[in-house]
Amino acid sequence: LVSGISSISQHLHKTNRGETNGVSTKNVTNQEWSISSWRTKPIRQEVLYEDPAGAEIAIARISKLPPIVTPTEIVKLKNSLREVALGNAFLLQGGDCAELFSYCEENAIDSKIKLLLQMSLVLIWGLNKPVVRIARMAGQYAKPRSSPTEMVDGVEMPSFRGDILNGYAPSQRTVDPHRLVSAYFHSATTLNYTRAQLSSGIADLHNPLDWGLGYVRDKDLQVRYQAIVSSITDSLRFMRTIGADTAGQLQTVDLFTSHEGLVLEYEQSLTRRLRHPFNYVPPNAKNASSSDGKGWYNTGAHFVWIGDRTRQIDGAHVEYFRGLENPIGIKVGPSMKDKELVELLNIVNPNKELGKVTLITRYGEEKVEGMLGAHIEAVKGSGHTVVWQCDPMHGNTRSTNTGVKTRHFSSIFNELRSALKIHKQHGSFLGGVHLELTGDAVTECIGGSEGLVEEDLSLNYTTFCDPRLNEKQALELAFLIAGHYRG
Ligand code: PEP
Ligand code: MN
Secondary structure, three states: OHHHHHHHHHHHHHHHHOOOOOOOOOOHHHOOOOOOHHHHOOOOOOOOOOOHHHHHHHHHHHHHOOOOOOHHHHHHHHHHHHHHHOOOOEEEEEEOOOOOHHHOOHHHHHHHHHHHHHHHHHHHHHHOOOEEEEEEOOOOOOOOOOOOEEEEOOEEEEOOOOOOOOOOOHHHOOOOOHHHHHHHHHHHHHHHHHHHHHHOOOOOOOOOOOOOOOOOOOHHHHHHHHHHHHHHHHHHHHHHHOOOOOOOOOOOOOOEEEEEOOOHHHHHHOEEEEEOOOOOOOOOOOOHHHOOOEEEEEOOOOEEEEOOOOOOOOOHHHHHHOOOOOOEEEEEOOOOOHHHHHHHHHHHOOOOOOOOEEEEEOOOOOOHHHHHHHHHHHHHHHOOOOEEEEOOOOOOOEEOOOOOEEEEHHHHHHHHHHHHHHHHHOOOOOOEEEEEEOOOOOOOEEEOOOOEOHHHHHOOOOOOOOOOEOHHHHHHHHHHHHHHHHO
C-alpha cells in the first residue's frame, strides 16, 4: 500500500498533462467500478504527499476506524431528497466554505445548528412544505484551489487547501498526512456534539427562539419580518397548547452532514461495503454485484458533492462517485455543456434513481439567464429527475479594490430570484438552496438589511476561504425566499 499511493500519484501526475477539458466520448460506465478504480483516471486537484509513507499509514488508520454515519441514515436522507425531487419538500444546505478544525467548538456548532433551524422554520412557513436540512459541516475540510500557490501579505506560498491537508499559517503550508486522521476525528467530534445537542433539546420548538430582528434598518422590512416570526411563533404556541406534539416531533429535527468529496484517498478510506437498511431496495438490486444485500457507502458524511473543478467525465472524482450508494451533489458552473450534464447524470445515476442526484447550479447573477434554462431542458429530455438546487454564492464572488474577496447580498439574491423564475418558465421548480454561511456576526458579504458596506468588511472578516453570509444575512435570505412564495 505504501508504494501504492506514491507510484499511483506519479502515474496520475503524468496522465494529468494529457487531460482533455472534461469532455470525453469514452463511456466509463462500461468499465468495472471498484473502490480504487478512480486511481486509474486522470485526477484534478491531486495531492502529492512529500511523505507518502506517512499518508499510507494515515489512510490505513482511518480505514480501520468506525463509520461516522450509517447506511440507515444515508438512505433516510436519500428518501427525503426523493421528496424534494418530486416537489414535496425543500432542501436547505449551508455552512462554511472552509470548515477549520478550530470550528469544532461548542459555540460555533451551536450557532450553526440554530441558524439552520431558524432558516428552515421560515422556509417551512413560506413554502408550506417540509424542509430537509443538510449542514456543510463535520467534514468540510478540503478546498479545491484555482492555483497551487497564493500570495499572503506579499509572500508567495503553497495555497491553503483546507485543514485536512495543510494549515493556513504560512509555516504550515506543507501537506501533512497526519491531518487526514485529524479530519476524521474532528468530523466525528463535531457530529457527536451535534447529535448530542439535537437529542438534548437545542432544536426543541417548545423553547422560544431568539429572533432578534433589531438590526433591520428599514422599518417596513422589520415589520414584515416580525410578522413572519409572529406567525411562526403563534403556530408553534397553538400546537403546544392543543398537545399536537404526541410523537415528540417538536423536540428535535433531522440534520444531515455534507462536504465536497475532494481528497479521494480520504473518501475511499471511509467508503465501506455495508448491508443495506432492511427496507431499502437499491435500484441495481438485480445486478450480481449487489446480490449480497450490501453496497458501497461513504460513511464520512450523509451527502457528498463533486466540485465544479473536479467534475470531468473521464476523471477520477466522477469515477469514485459513481459507485456510491449515498445521495450526491454535482456543482454545475458556467462551463458545463448541456450534453456533458446529461452524460454525467447517466454515469453517476444510470438507474435514474429519484433523490440520488442534486444539481447545484452556480452560474453567477449575469450568467444564470443564459444557462439554466438549457440545462433544465437537457435534463428533462434525458428522462432524469433531479433535485435542482441553487448555489447563489460561487458565481458571485468579487474582489474589492483592495483585494478582499466578497459577495454582494443583492447579487446572491438576484441569482436566486432568476433561478426561481427560470425554473417556473420551464415547468420545473427550484428544490433547494446551497449557501455559505456562519452563525457568527462576521462581515464578509456586503449588503443585507443591516446595510454592510465595503468599509465594514475589515470589522470581522474571519473566513479562510470564501466570504460567508452572517447569521442576519442568512436569515434574511430565508425571509426573502419565504416571501417569494407567500407573495
Ligand atoms: C465550494 O462550494 O466551496 C466550492 C469550491 O464550490 P465550486 O466547486 O462550485 O466552485
Ligand atoms: Mn466556497
